[in-house]
Amino acid sequence: MIRIGSLEAIIPWNTFRCFFLNSLNFPFPTKRPCRSFQLWSRLPARITQSLLLHSHLGENGINRLRDTKSNSILALPLLLISLIICECCRLTQLLVSLSHEPRFPSPAVHPLSRLWSGSLPSHDPSLPRLILGSKVVFFPRLTLISLQGMVSLSLEEKHFIKGGIAQDLRCDGRKRLTCRPIYVETEVIPQANGSARVRMGATDVISSVKAELGKPSSSHPDRGKVFINIDCSSTAEPAFEGRGGEELSAELSISLQRCLLGGKSGAGAGIDLSSLVITEGKLCWDLYIDGLVVSSDGNLLDALGAAIKAALSNTGIPRVQVAAGASSDEQPEVDISDEEFLQFDTSGVPVIVTLTKVGKHYIVDATSEEESQMSAAVSISVNRQGHICGITKRGGAGLDPSIILDMISVAKHVSEQLMNKLDSEIASAEAEEES
């Protein structure tokens, strides 16, 4: 049943689904449709608000919308559906246009598989035609967790910040596409295999890499495993106290996983998982990458990305001797060397560039004040070859595909500078550490 104001209409689920699918030209996972919807139902908190404001849907309607988390999906207001469809169309359009771009690497990952949050089998032979943007790993995320609301600014200050961005002179004198100076320190945690601290202005993050022996998963016996976990310290922001930082931590971890680890098939990954295998199917390294936000002044994702890159380049993985002659079905005995360490290859690890859209313009390396004024932010991870490894989007506002394409080309340009700066900083940090 769909209701707008006083109008009510009962639409059977199948009709609705067809309508939805047709408008998308997109395969809908037939077995568990509701799960996919959960994802969408998370998206439109902003839209819900505007619904409340503009179409005068009563609390009732909104409550029903919340019910979508259970199975009563049919109560979605039509307006919302059309908004979702708009968003989806935009997305597909974007993916189609991206797929015509020859420059992107071609990981054979269904671009929308992440979108449907695992409900879509990624190697289903019945899907080939529908892999629309097979040339790019695209992970649209439309959650609304952001640092908004933590910063309090008066109208006047907001006006000043927006004016600065419009005039290409931000509050600290930077241009729209200038980054803050970045400062890297390595080997900050002696117990870890590799660690680094990255500072950009008042943003301060620490990242550590710990390698442990583990067993490869049965589905990918030729690959190691990488776990990324981010923690927001309550020293960074009073709001992070208790469980307050959890939401942001989870969001950052997921974004980083998407930016660094590539798609399900492993293509597009910044970290070469196959290099972590010791004995295929039996023994591999598990990398635990932990990040800690010590102080937060915006642009956490980029800083964390840089810290992880620096930590990985600082990582030494001990050389392992596998005792020969072990029978094939039992766990092989290993001898872990204390002296010999293998340097981790980080040439493929991308940097993340977040473009924050404020007003009509977008900026890099936003401070938390600027972030509080954003309408949307797109984080693009770019590797050394200039290939896109992942994209995530934050913020409630929609973006035109042409703007995203524009952002991507800008991000490529910015990432080149950032990559060089970061590499030289890492090199000097390591040189300092040795001296």
Place this chain on the structure above:
Amino acid sequence: MREIQLPLSKTQKVRLQKALEKLESLSSKVNSDASVTIADSISVNHEDSVLKGHGTADLNGEVVATVCGIVERVNKLVYVRALRSRYKPEVGDIVIGRVVEVAQKRWRLEINYSQNAVLMLSSMNMPDGVQRRRTSVDELNMRSIFEEQDVVCAEVRGFQHDGLHLQARSQKYGKLHRGQLLTVPPYLVKRQKQHFHHLEEYGTDLILGCNGLIWVGEHTEAKDDMVEDQVNESAPEAVLPSKYYVNLDQEKNYTTLETRKYICRAANAVRVLSILGFNITLEIIKGVIDLSLSMNLDIHDMLGSEFCVLVAEKEAERRSSNKKKR
């Protein structure tokens, strides 16, 4: 001393070290026994009874300091004033705060003190400049004067039974427009004769709040239009603050690029000084701005380590030359 968090090359490190040593040698050693670090014993005359105040503790019959700071004595009371702490208001200080609540006849302001300050409706001038009793209509219109999150400048009036009170009895106080607010450690701003500064050559205003909040903004003419037209008095409902004309959505209304450049430059000068931990006064800020202008430095490069080291060296030079003059 607190470590200065700057990415420095080796030569820069040496230079900064040198400049800081020079500064340290210049500082007066007169009151060195008045300053204590943690666990220093404080000499007291045990004949008289002693009242131990903040930052002191009793250890084996001896009074020791529990914070780093200056020993202060008031009659029997002995306490230690911490060097790095929250702002401690004194009557007459000029502070900048942010409105956190609009309450009955008063605004509550966050001023970096351990409690929120109170600004009564009755202790501020009405926007129209008319002096009269505040009516209930005025009370209803309070949000048209200051809203939540607004940045407001006021003076410390004193402590009353319900906390710290502020007042804003002149047109120069009140809401701050068109600029940015900076936060520095409050001990860097010392109380001076003048806290409102107009940098004429740059067309900017600079307000150094004693509580470590510093406002850098476009210059606005603060005129005391006291009781110019008595006509307004007849219609107090229609009173809107004269400054409320700003239409925030219009792009034309943005600060001009030229002024903005100077605002950003002044703001970065304050940021540099706060990184280095130098006192913030008009003279020093102007010096830093002029230094950056004479070097033809990009505004955002002012926060780079090279410029910071340079500022430290200049400051050491300036102080030593000041000392020689005396």
